[in-house]
Amino acid sequence: MSRDEKSAWLKRMNEGFCERVPHNKAIGLKIVDFYDDGCLCRLDHRSELDGSPGAGSFHFGVIASLLDAASGAAAFIKLKGKNRVATLDLRVDYPVASPIGETVWARATCYQLNEHVAFTRAVAYTDDEGAPISTAMGTFRVFRKQPDVR
Amino acid sequence: MSGDRDYTDFLGITSIRDGAQVWGHLPFDPALVGNATVKALHGGTLAALLGATAVLQAAESLDLATEPRVVSLTTEFLRPAAYTDTYAEASFTRLGGRVANARVVAWQAERSEPVAVANVILTLERRSHEAL
Numbered sequence: 001m002s003r004d005e006k007s008a009w010l011k012r013m014n015e016g017f018c019e020r021v022p023h024n025k026a027i028g029l030k031i032v033d034f035y036d037d038g039c040l041c042r043l044d045h046r047s048e049l050d051g052s053p054g055a056g057s058f059h060f061g062v063i064a065s066l067l068d069a070a071s072g073a074a075a076f077i078k079l080k081g082k083n084r085v086a087t088l089d090l091r092v093d094y095p096v097a098s099p100i101g102e103t104v105w106a107r108a109t110c111y112q113l114n115e116h117v118a119f120t121r122a123v124a125y126t127d128d129e130g131a132p133i134s135t136a137m138g139t140f141r142v143f144r145k146q147p148d149v150r
Numbered sequence: 151m152s153g154d155r156d157y158t159d160f161l162g163i164t165s166i167r168d169g170a171q172v173w174g175h176l177p178f179d180p181a182l183v184g185n186a187t188v189k190a191l192h193g194g195t196l197a198a199l200l201g202a203t204a205v206l207q208a209a210e211s212l213d214l215a216t217e218p219r220v221v222s223l224t225t226e227f228l229r230p231a232a233y234t235d236t237y238a239e240a241s242f243t244r245l246g247g248r249v250a251n252a253r254v255v256a257w258q259a260e261r262s263e264p265v266a267v268a269n270v271i272l273t274l275e276r277r278s279h280e281a282l
Binding site for chain 1: 153154155156157158159160161180181182183184185186187188190191192193194195197198199201202217219220221222223224225226227230
């Protein structure tokens with residue numbers, strides 16, 4: 001994929017996943033990079049995303065929103081954008097209490113794709129990807145296009 | 151941007167009290183939508199409701215020094231959550247001195263048709279040190 005093709009894809013992904021998904025747009029989620037089986041997303045802190053009023057932290061719920069969106073995007077990317085996906089199950093762990101930062105990054109990977117289910121893992125981090133503030137494991141339903149039934 | 155709200159306020163989550171039970175309530179808002187094609191709420195907003203309901207119930211039931219902390223949140227999404235209000239109720243499968251395990255159910259029009267369920271692990275800081 002050429003650099004121009006990649007930036008065109010990234011623009012389309014952001015339109016589809018961020019502009020046209022109201023809650024992703026509401027929190028300000030952006031996809032900043034992608035590859036064959038995953039992507040990197042960013043979320044800048046705003047007071048509405050606080051863990052408690054005025055804390056300056058990221059709430060556990062918005063980290064769940066971020067990791068759900070990033071993991072779904074990873075599955076969609078691995079499917080080359082051909083099939084719709086929906087979350088079946090998402091486990092999110094929070095090793096860090098009240099994580100603080102200007103930006104939280106989420107890197108999500110779709111590590112296995114079956115006929116009807118995609119399997120994902122993801123990390124969220126503020127400074128060091130090796131010391132995540134949160135990790136997630138997900139399974140996603142894959143909606144394969146049905147053959148015509150007569 | 152004055153810092154008087156947090157993410158649960160941003161989502162519009164409130165609590166409904168019925169005796170010792172606390173329900174989480176997520177009124178429908180267009181900003182909660184995750185998929186406009188199938189008209190479904192965002193999974194993250196449901197996960198947030200389920201986790202927040204476990205926190206609300208623990209804070210209501212126990213004498214805690216600080217707000218319970220969510221350390222793990224596992225959500226199963228059972229059916230698309232429609233453009234309407236969502237409710238959630240938590241029960242504790244185990245309530246320890248330091249750790250609580252909650253099972254939380256979220257539903258919309260029909261309680262018998264949950265849209266999502268979650269297992270939530272909370273850590274607790276109790277005010278009183280009663281033996282458990």
